[in-house]
Amino acid sequence: MDCKRPFQRQMRLEENKVEAAMNQAARHDLLLPEESGFLEGDEGEDTCTITQHDIVDVVDITSASKHFNLFLNQFGPYRINYSRNGRNLLLAGQRGHIASLDWHTKKLGCEMNVMETVNDVRWLHTNAMFAVAQRKWLYLYDSLGVELHCIKKFNDVLRMEFLPYHFLLATCSATSFLQYLDISVGKEVAAICCKSGRLGVMCQNPYNAIIHLGHHNGTVSLWSPSVKEPLVKMLCHRGGVRSLSVDKTGMYMATSGLDRKLTIFDLRTYKPLTSFGVPLGATTLCHSQKGLLAAATGNIVQVYKDTHITAPKSPYMCLSVKAPIHGLQFCPYEDVLGIGHGGGFTSMIVPGAGEANFDGLECNPYESKKQRQEWEVKALLEKIQPELITLDPTQLGEVDAITMEQKRKEQVERLGFDPYEKTRFAPRRKLKGRSSTGNILKRKKKVAHEEKREEIKKSVAVREKEQKESKASAANQSSQTALGRFKK
Amino acid sequence: MKVKVLCRNPDDYVRETKKDLQRVPRNYDPSLHPFEVPREYTRALNATKLERVFAKPFVASLDGHRDGISCMAKHPKSLSTLFSGSCDGEVKIWNLASQKCTRTIQAHEGFVRGLCARFCGTSFFTVGDDKTVKQWKMESPGYGQNEEPIHTILGKTVFTGVDHHWRDAVFATCGQQVDIWDEQRTSPMRSYSWGVDSISSVRFNPIETHILGSCAVDRSIVLYDLRKPTPLKKIILEMRTNAICWNPMEAFIFTAANENYSLYTYDIRYMETPVKVHMDHVSAVLDVDYSPTGKEFVSSSFDKSIRIFPVESGRSREVYHTKRMQHVTCVKWSLDNKYILCGSDEMNIRVWKANASEKLGLLTPREKAAQNYNQKLKEKFQHHPQIKRISRHRHLPKSIYSQIREHRIIKESRRKKEMNRRKHSKEGAVPFVPEKKKPVVAVVD
Numbered sequence: 001m002d003c004k005r006p007f008q009r010q011m012r013l014e015e016n017k018v019e020a021a022m023n024q025a026a027r028h029d030l031l032l033p034e035e036s037g038f039l040e041g042d043e044g045e046d047t048c049t050i051t052q053h054d055i056v057d058v059v060d061i062t063s064a065s066k067h068f069n070l071f072l073n074q075f076g077p078y079r080i081n082y083s084r085n086g087r088n089l090l091l092a093g094q095r096g097h098i099a100s101l102d103w104h105t106k107k108l109g110c111e112m113n114v115m116e117t118v119n120d121v122r123w124l125h126t127n128a129m130f131a132v133a134q135r136k137w138l139y140l141y142d143s144l145g146v147e148l149h150c151i152k153k154f155n156d157v158l159r160m161e162f163l164p165y166h167f168l169l170a171t172c173s174a175t176s177f178l179q180y181l182d183i184s185v186g187k188e189v190a191a192i193c194c195k196s197g198r199l200g201v202m203c204q205n206p207y208n209a210i211i212h213l214g215h216h217n218g219t220v221s222l223w224s225p226s227v228k229e230p231l232v233k234m235l236c237h238r239g240g241v242r243s244l245s246v247d248k249t250g251m252y253m254a255t256s257g258l259d260r261k262l263t264i265f266d267l268r269t270y271k272p273l274t275s276f277g278v279p280l281g282a283t284t285l286c287h288s289q290k291g292l293l294a295a296a297t298g299n300i301v302q303v304y305k306d307t308h309i310t311a312p313k314s315p316y317m318c319l320s321v322k323a324p325i326h327g328l329q330f331c332p333y334e335d336v337l338g339i340g341h342g343g344g345f346t347s348m349i350v351p352g353a354g355e356a357n358f359d360g361l362e363c364n365p366y367e368s369k370k371q372r373q374e375w376e377v378k379a380l381l382e383k384i385q386p387e388l389i390t391l392d393p394t395q396l397g398e399v400d401a402i403t404m405e406q407k408r409k410e411q412v413e414r415l416g417f418d419p420y421e422k423t424r425f426a427p428r429r430k431l432k433g434r435s436s437t438g439n440i441l442k443r444k445k446k447v448a449h450e451e452k453r454e455e456i457k458k459s460v461a462v463r464e465k466e467q468k469e470s471k472a473s474a475a476n477q478s479s480q481t482a483l484g485r486f487k488k
Numbered sequence: 489m490k491v492k493v494l495c496r497n498p499d500d501y502v503r504e505t506k507k508d509l510q511r512v513p514r515n516y517d518p519s520l521h522p523f524e525v526p527r528e529y530t531r532a533l534n535a536t537k538l539e540r541v542f543a544k545p546f547v548a549s550l551d552g553h554r555d556g557i558s559c560m561a562k563h564p565k566s567l568s569t570l571f572s573g574s575c576d577g578e579v580k581i582w583n584l585a586s587q588k589c590t591r592t593i594q595a596h597e598g599f600v601r602g603l604c605a606r607f608c609g610t611s612f613f614t615v616g617d618d619k620t621v622k623q624w625k626m627e628s629p630g631y632g633q634n635e636e637p638i639h640t641i642l643g644k645t646v647f648t649g650v651d652h653h654w655r656d657a658v659f660a661t662c663g664q665q666v667d668i669w670d671e672q673r674t675s676p677m678r679s680y681s682w683g684v685d686s687i688s689s690v691r692f693n694p695i696e697t698h699i700l701g702s703c704a705v706d707r708s709i710v711l712y713d714l715r716k717p718t719p720l721k722k723i724i725l726e727m728r729t730n731a732i733c734w735n736p737m738e739a740f741i742f743t744a745a746n747e748n749y750s751l752y753t754y755d756i757r758y759m760e761t762p763v764k765v766h767m768d769h770v771s772a773v774l775d776v777d778y779s780p781t782g783k784e785f786v787s788s789s790f791d792k793s794i795r796i797f798p799v800e801s802g803r804s805r806e807v808y809h810t811k812r813m814q815h816v817t818c819v820k821w822s823l824d825n826k827y828i829l830c831g832s833d834e835m836n837i838r839v840w841k842a843n844a845s846e847k848l849g850l851l852t853p854r855e856k857a858a859q860n861y862n863q864k865l866k867e868k869f870q871h872h873p874q875i876k877r878i879s880r881h882r883h884l885p886k887s888i889y890s891q892i893r894e895h896r897i898i899k900e901s902r903r904k905k906e907m908n909r910r911k912h913s914k915e916g917a918v919p920f921v922p923e924k925k926k927p928v929v930a931v932v933d
Binding site: 006025028029032033034035036037038039040041042045050054055058059060062063066165206207209248249333334335349351354355356357358359360361362364365366368370371381382383384385388393394395396397414415416417 | 489490491492493494495496498500501502510511512513514515516517518519520521522523524525526527528529530531534800872903907910920
C-alpha cells in the first residue's frame with residue numbers, strides 16, 4: 001500500500017508530466033500559421049534609411065494601408081491607446097477631443113469634445129469602456145461616448161495604466177497619489193501617497209503587474225497595491241526621469257532622463273545593462289511585443305532593436321513627424337507603431353514588432369460579439385486579487401519554506417522530540433544465533449561508513465565556510481585603500 | 489531591401505457561415521499567458537467554493553422496516569439490489585433504482601444477525617438469533633406459494649455473522665466459534681476456535697479467497713486459512729473490534745473498526761503495528777466497508793455519523809449526518825463506486841453520494857473535461873491556507889462538535905502530563921510510544 005517515499009514519487013511523476021507538456025507545447029509551434037515580419041537592408045544599406053514610402057511601395061495593399069496619417073491640428077497634441085487585442089484605437093487631444101475608431105476598417109466608434117484638458121486615456125478590459133483622465137476628475141465612458149461614471153475620488157490624474165488580469169486601473173496624480181480602482185466592482189483598492197511631487201511618468205510591468213513610477217530626482221520606484229512603501233527604489237538618472245517602459249517578459253526596463261541618456265536595466269538584478277545617449281532625452285518610450293524599443297525625441301521616432309544586448313549604433317527604423325510627439329504605442333499583434341503628436345496621428349509600419357500568432361482565448365482581434373461576452377465572463381471569474389501582485393508572480397506556486405520550517409519547529413517543541421530525525425541504525429534481533437555480538441558488529445559495520453560520511457560532510461562544510469570568511473575579511477582589509485571605498 | 493509585414497487574412501480567423509463553430513486559434517507560448525500561477529490559483533479557489541456549494545450528498549431514504557436495521561448486504565451481480573435485515577427478524581430486498589422494497593421475508597425470530605449473497609447472485613444466506621442458517625432463493629415465490637427457504641440449518645449456538653466464499657460453494661458463520669460450511673451439508677466442514685469467546689464478525693478475503701478474518705468480543709482479531717486446521721494469527725487490541733473489511737485491491741490489507749473511536753488498517757504480513765490509524769469519530773465505530781477501488785473506505789459510528797477515509801490518510805475527508813439519523817449500525821459502499829448506503833437504528837436505510845458534490849447522470853464531454861481540470865487544480869493548490877480552509881469546512885451537529893473539542897483537550901492534557909513526567913524522570917524511563925503502537929496489546933502466532 002505504502003510506497004517507500006510517496007511524496008518523492010509523486011513529485012517525480014508531476015515533473016515528468018510538466019516536461020511532457022512542455023515538449024508538446026514546443027511541438028505545437030510547428031502548427032502556428034503565421035510568421036512574424038522582418039526588415040533587412042541590402043548589403044551596406046542601413047535599415048534606418050528605409051522610409052515608410054519605400055516599405056509601402058514594396059508590400060501588399062493591406063499592409064500598405066496600415067501606414068496612414070490623421071491630420072488633426074486643432075486639439076492636439078494627442079495621447080493614444082490601442083485596445084488589448086489591437087483592434088481599436090483611442091485618440092485624446094490635450095484640448096478635449098476624444099475619438100475611438102476601429103483602425104482596421106477605419107470605422108469611427110465615437111467622437112466628442114469634453115471641453116476640458118485631457119491628460120490621458122485608456123481602454124479598459126474590452127472595447128466597450130474607456131477611462132479618461134480630465135482636468136480635475138477621472139471619467140469612464142462607454143464605446144458610444146456616453147459618460148458612465150465620474151469618479152471624484154481620483155483627482156488631477158496625469159497618467160493611467162490598466163492591469164487587465166486584475167481589473168485594476170492604476171492612476172498617478174499631480175498630488176503625488178498612486179491610486180488603484182477596481183473597475184469590476186467600482187471600489188478604490190488602494191491609495192498610496194508617494195510623497196515625491198508631481199507624478200507624470202508611469203508604466204506597468206506586464207509580467208507581474210507592478211507599477212513603475214519615475215520621479216524628478218532620477219529615481220524609479222516600484223509599487224504594489226498591498227504595500228504602502230515602494231518595493232524597490234532605484235536611482236536611474238542624474239536628472240529627472242522622463243519616461244519608462246518595461247518589456248513583455250518583465251526582464252528589461254528602459255528609462256530615459258533629463259541627462260539625455262537612455263538606459264536599459266535588468267529587472268532581475270536592478271543593474272544597468274546598456275546605456276546610450278539620445279539627443280534631448282526621449283520623451284516617450286515604448287516596448288513592442290517582440291522586444292523592439294521605440295523612443296520619441298521631439299518630433300522624431302527611433303525604433304531600436306536588441307537594446308539589452310549592446311548599445312545600438314544606429315536605430316532599426318526612424319521617422320520624423322510634423323509636430324512634437326506626445327503619445328506612442330505599438331499596436332498589439334500588428335507590425336504597427338501608433339504615434340500621437342501635435343498634428344494628429346501617424347500610423348507607422350515597423351516590420352517584426354508584433355506577435356504573429358495570437359491565442360484566441362486570451363485576446364482575439366477577430367472575435368465576435370458573443371465571443372467577447374463569453375471571454376468577459378470567464379475573465380471576471382478568474383480576476384486575480386490585488387493582494388497577489390508581487391515582484392515574483394510564480395511565488396504562489398512554490399513551497400512556503402519559511403512557514404514549513406516554523407511549523408516543524410513548533411511541532412518539535414510541542415512533541416518534545418523531532419519526529420523527522422533520522423534514527424541511528426539499530427540492527428534487528430535475529431534468531432538462531434545470528435544476533436551474536438560478532439554478527440551485530442558486522443551488520444553495524446556495513447552501514448557505518450554512511451554515518452561517518454555525514455559527519456565528515458558536516459565538518460568539511462564548516463571548514464569551507466571558515467575559509468571563505470577568512471578570505472573575505474582578508475579581501476576587505478586589502479581594499480582599505482584611498483580609492484577602495486568607491487569600489488562596488 | 490527585404491521586407492515582410494505581418495498581414496493576416498481575416499478569412500482564416502472568422503467562421504465562413506453562421507452555422508460553423510467559431511474559430512479559436514491557439515498559441516501555447518507561455519509569454520502570451522502571463523500570471524499563470526495566480527490565475528490557476530483563482531480558478532482553484534473558485535472550483536473549491538463551487539464544490540462546497542454543490543455538496544448535497546443525500547440522495548434518498550428507504551423506509552419500510554419496522555425495527556432497527558441490523559445488517560445489510562450488496563448483491564454481487566446486480567447494482568440495484570440491496571438486502572437488509574432488521575432487529576425483528578425481517579429481511580427486505582430493495583430496488584435502489586426505483587427506491588422501493590421488492591420483497592419482504594420474515595426470516596427469523598429475533599434479530600437477523602448476518603446476511604450475505606452467494607457469489608453468483610442466485611441465492612442468499614441469513615443467520616439469526618433463533619440459531620438457524622437459512623438459504624433463500626433470489627426469485628420471489630410465485631402466486632399462492634409461501635416464502636420458504638431452500639435450506640435451513642439448525643445450529644447448536646447463536647450465530648452472529650455469515651460470509652460466503654468468493655468462488656466456491658463454501659460459507660462461514662461465526663458465533664461461539666468460526667464454522668466453515670459446505671452448502672450441501674448440514675454440519676460444518678471445520679470449526680475454528682481460539683479461546684472461549686463469541687466472535688462478532690467474519691469476512692472472506694476477496695483475492696486470497698482461502699483466507700478469513702474475524703473479530704471477537706475478547707478484543708482480538710483472528711486470521712484463518714481454510715487449508716489449515718488451526719487459526720493463523722491473533723492480535724489483541726486495547727479495545728474490542730466491531731467489524732473488519734478486506735481491501736478488495738490489495739490482498740494483505742484489512743481495516744478494523746474499533747470501539748476506541750478509531751479504525752486500524754493492518755498489513756497481515758506485519759501485524760505488530762497497524763499501517764495506519766484513522767481517527768476522527770467521537771464514538772465507537774460500528775462498521776466499515778471498502779470502495780471497490782480500494783482507495784477509500786467508509787465507516788459508520790455510534791456518534792450518528794458516517795465518515796469517508798482515504799486509505800493512506802489518518803483523517804477523514806468527508807462526514808455525513810442528518811438530524812434524524814441515529815446510531816449507524818451498518819454501512820456499504822456500492823459496487824459502482826458512486827453511492828454509500830447506511831442502515832441505522834431508526835429503521836431507515838439512507839443512500840448517499842460517495843463524492844458529495846458530484847453531478848449525477850450523464851456528463852457531456854466538455855463538462856467532464858472541465859470537471860477533470862478543476863479536480864487537478866484543486867489537488868495542485870490544496871495546501872494553500874485559504875483553499876484548505878474552505879475545502880475542509882464542514883457543518884457538524886453540536887454534539888459531535890463539542891465532543892471533538894473535548895477530545896482535543898483530553899489529548900492535549902495527556903500529552904502535557906507525559907511530557908512533564910518525561911522531563912522529571914531519568915532519561916529513557918518514559919519512552920516515546922508512537923500512536924500506532926499504543927492500541928496493540930499482543931500478537932500471538
